[in-house]
Amino acid sequence: MFTGMLHTHVLVVSLFLILYLVKTFLLVIGKHDTLDKFSKKTKVAEMIISTLFFLTGIYLAIYSGQRGAWLWVKLFVIACSIPLAVIAFKKKHNASALLSLMFLVYAYGISETKTPFMSDNKPFETGNLQGVEAGKAIFDAKCQQCHGADGTLKLSGAKDLTASTLSRDEKIAVVMNGKNAMMSYKKQLTQQQIEDVVAYVETLKSK
Ligand code: HEC
Structure with missing residues (x-):
């Protein structure tokens, strides 16, 4: 369910951004008549897209395991x-349109990186812990908010880790590259x- 919502959200946000880009472009190059015609034609589509944008966004915000400052x-x-x-668009004001577009693109950047600074390069400190012990410290800090302390919590569409059929290498690949709601840990972890x-x-597993 969460994963489906996530994909719907990404799709409608992309459609919204495309519509918005076209409108901003028409506004900025001064084609106000074309802009008004375009807005009229896409009015219903835009209403549906915006509604879905908000509904899926609210769902994701409520059921997300990663509700941080971002x-x-x-x-x-x-x-x-x-x-x-x-x-x-009412007053045909270019600067407002561009500023609003910048806000939207910034919001998109925040969502991708899950930090307001759009960079997640902060390495994680495991001190002198090693092997599985270091692994547990990392898991408690970074993974349990979605997977739960025992791996069975399935927040944000996460998989039950105790029932995973993936090999060790496949798991490493998921952690490296991320998948759906799970982000990539390539930059935060060595x-x-x-x-x-x-x-x-x-x-x-197997407990
Ligand atoms: C934001 C929530 C979230 C966090 C935090 C998170 N995961 Fe995930 N994890 C997911 C989701 C969602 C999936 C399922 C992806 C899919 O297949 O659609 C998943 C899948 C996995 C899988 C694959 C399981 C399988 O059988 O397919 C592994 C392994 C995994 N996570 C390990 C980790 C580890 C290790 C961490 C911490 C470094 C972590 N996860 C942090 C959400 C999260």
């Missing part, structure tokens, strides 16, 4: 972009740390 910043930025967009956390995940 989510509030994102919601705030989107909330700011709406009145700007309304003013922009190769060794990823191997350690997967070694810990392997111990959750």
Whole structure:
């Protein structure tokens, strides 16, 4: 369910951005008549897209295992972009349209990286812990909010790790590259740390 919502959200947000880009472009190059015609033609589509945008967004915000400061910043930025967009197209005001577009693109960047600074390069410190012990520390800090301390919580569409049929290498690939709601840990964890956390995940099985 969550994964389906996530895909729907990404799809409608992409459609919304395309519509918005076309309208902003028409506004900025001064084709106001074409803009009005285009807006009229796409009015119903835009209403459906915006409604789906909000409904899926609210669902994801409620059921997401990753409600950090980034989510509030994102919601705030989107909330700011709406009145700007309304003013922009009503009053044919270029600067408002561009500013609103920047807000939307910034919100998109925040969602991708899950941080308001759009960079997730902060390495994780495991101190002198090693192997499975380091893996457990990483798991508790980074993974359990979706997978639960024992790996069986399935928040944000996460899989039950105790029932995983993936091989060790396949698990490493999921952690490296991310999948659906799960982000990539390539930048936050070293190769060794990823191997350690997967070694810990392997111990959750068959208990
Ligand atoms: C934001 C929530 C979230 C966080 C945090 C998260 N995961 Fe996931 N994880 C998921 C989701 C969602 C899936 C299912 C992806 C899919 O197949 O659609 C998943 C799948 C997996 C899988 C594959 C399971 C299978 O059998 O397909 C592994 C292994 C895994 N996660 C390990 C981890 C580890 C290790 C961490 C911490 C470094 C972590 N996850 C952090 C959400 C999360």
